[in-house]
Amino acid sequence: MSADRTARFLVRLYPAAWRAxxxxxxxxxxxxxxxxxxxxxTCLDVARAALxxxxxxxxxxxxxxxxxxxxxxxxxxxxxxxxxxxAGVGVQKFSEHWQSALPATARTLPGAAFDxxxxxxxxxxxxxxxxxxxxxxxxxxxxxxxxxxxxxHLRAVCASTAFVVPLTVAVILVAHRLTERQRSxxxxxxxxxxxxxxxxxxxxxxxxTALAVAIARRIELTHRVVRLEAILAAGTTLTMVSMTAxxxxxxxxxxxxxxxxxxxxxxxxxxxxxxxxxxxxxxxxMLAATxxxxxxxxxxxxxxxxxx
Amino acid sequence: MATNDPSxxxxxxxxxxxxxxYALAQDILGFAGVQLGPGTLYGAIARLEERGLIEPAGExxxxxxxxxxxxxxxxxxxxxxxxxxxxxEGTTRLAQARRQPRRRVRARHA
Numbered sequence: 001m002s003a004d005r006t007a008r009f010l011v012r013l014y015p016a017a018w019r020a021x022x023x024x025x026x027x028x029x030x031x032x033x034x035x036x037x038x039x040x041x042t043c044l045d046v047a048r049a050a051l052x053x054x055x056x057x058x059x060x061x062x063x064x065x066x067x068x069x070x071x072x073x074x075x076x077x078x079x080x081x082x083x084x085x086x087a088g089v090g091v092q093k094f095s096e097h098w099q100s101a102l103p104a105t106a107r108t109l110p111g112a113a114f115d116x117x118x119x120x121x122x123x124x125x126x127x128x129x130x131x132x133x134x135x136x137x138x139x140x141x142x143x144x145x146x147x148x149x150x151x152x153h154l155r156a157v158c159a160s161t162a163f164v165v166p167l168t169v170a171v172i173l174v175a176h177r178l179t180e181r182q183r184s185x186x187x188x189x190x191x192x193x194x195x196x197x198x199x200x201x202x203x204x205x206x207x208x209t210a211l212a213v214a215i216a217r218r219i220e221l222t223h224r225v226v227r228l229e230a231i232l233a234a235g236t237t238l239t240m241v242s243m244t245a246x247x248x249x250x251x252x253x254x255x256x257x258x259x260x261x262x263x264x265x266x267x268x269x270x271x272x273x274x275x276x277x278x279x280x281x282x283x284x285x286m287l288a289a290t291x292x293x294x295x296x297x298x299x300x301x302x303x304x305x306x307x308x
Numbered sequence: 309m310a311t312n313d314p315s316x317x318x319x320x321x322x323x324x325x326x327x328x329x330y331a332l333a334q335d336i337l338g339f340a341g342v343q344l345g346p347g348t349l350y351g352a353i354a355r356l357e358e359r360g361l362i363e364p365a366g367e368x369x370x371x372x373x374x375x376x377x378x379x380x381x382x383x384x385x386x387x388x389x390x391x392x393x394x395x396x397e398g399t400t401r402l403a404q405a406r407r408q409p410r411r412r413v414r415a416r417h418a
Contacts, residue, residue: 022350028370029329029346042345049347053354063355 006038007031013050015057059217060299067223069303070230074131075216076296077233080289081128082209084240086202087285088121091247094278098254101261110253116246124239131232132212138219149218153211160204164197171197223307230300237297240290247283312342314352316391319361319376319384326365326375329353356380 007030011023030038030046055061059072095114099107147154171193175183178190221229254261255274262276263269321327321335329349337343344352353374356362361380365373376384 018354022354024370025329025372026346026350029333029349032330033333033346042347045345046347049345049351052351 003031003034003036003038006043007034010038010043010046010050013047014053017057018053057217060296066303066307067221067226070226070300070307071216071221073296073298073300073303074229074233075213077236077293077300078128078131078216079209079213080293080296081124081236081240082205083285084124084243084289084293086205087282087289088117088243090278090282091117091286094276094282095250098250098261101254101258101267106257110250110257113246113250113253117243117250120239120243120246124236124243127232127236127239131229131236134225134228134232135216135219135221138221138225139215142215142219146218150211150214153207153214156207157204157211160200160207163200164204167197167200227304230297230304233293233300234297237290237293240286240293244283244286244290247286251279251283312340314344314348315356315361316384316387317342317344318349318352318356319380319387322362322374322376322380323384326373328368328371328373330371332374 004027007027010030011019011027014023014026026046030042034042052061056064058075059068060076062069064072098110098114102110143150174190174193178187182190251262251274259272259274260267260269262274262279263272264276265272317336317340318332321332321339324335327335329346332353333344333346333349353362357364357374359379360377361383362374363377365375
């Protein structure tokens, strides 16, 4: 790749606002100092600096004022929560009818873990909604004053919502005409429709989250709301920790008593691996989201203490 | 504040007049022997400009020169005073340390 093309690519790693201010200068400097080909050391230096600028734009570097760090931490928790929800929906779909796989006497531990998962999901959702509600007046003010700067996000939200609503109605209507067996993966067309719906629903959820994050980065919040957001971020993270642990306990209990359920094998089949790919992926996403949320919440709480 | 801190090096380089990114990198390599990568250099330029310590001195988009502001000159002055204090203290202590072993040796022979 030529130095000019590499320089253009490297500059694109920076946030848009930074790029608009320094992009042309940096691109020129990379090309000037590189001769015919950009050395890997320069690539590494620029990539590292770009990551730092992205973290800074997200309010996640220690050189920012405390209020910005609280906001950055809370936004990190919100983004992590979105990934967690997607993974959680995967676990929920995977675990449908798990009770039928175990005798009543063996359901105590996985039942308690599953209940903890459901309670955690409800509590976490409530905390996130309270956080959104607290920031809503400022968000409405921002949308009234400067919706233009958010038009890309608003367009994505409108388009994905316009797809997901009729598709949801179609899935419900089709599902009502099918038997339970057909709905459980034995009807190829219904399976395809559900898959398409899932993809569009995830895209819609991501678009809404991206809009919420973009708004959260721009709005002016009072000290009281900032403090509340930090507390809610910490609470949401705790629910994520408990839900991740609950999922692992539920998984381990089922792996021990009914591993066949996890792989979709015939009832009572032994010698099957409990590492179902969907569940592994969901648990990895939950762990990653929980770790990101913990880092964000820790930053928000530390910054809140520093602001006192 | 270290002597190889990119911010100190940039402020020091700009003390002799406005420079664009490439000239800054070359000048710093010349007087400090430090090769600042383009990402590190522009990260520091962005922070310094944000803090009002440097400012653009021209309109060229691809080779924009920067110069020190009054606040930048004061900041460099403070930093150099701090570094000078460390250098002076280090020099004094090193001189004392070099004298002490000789005294000990003399004391042992006495």
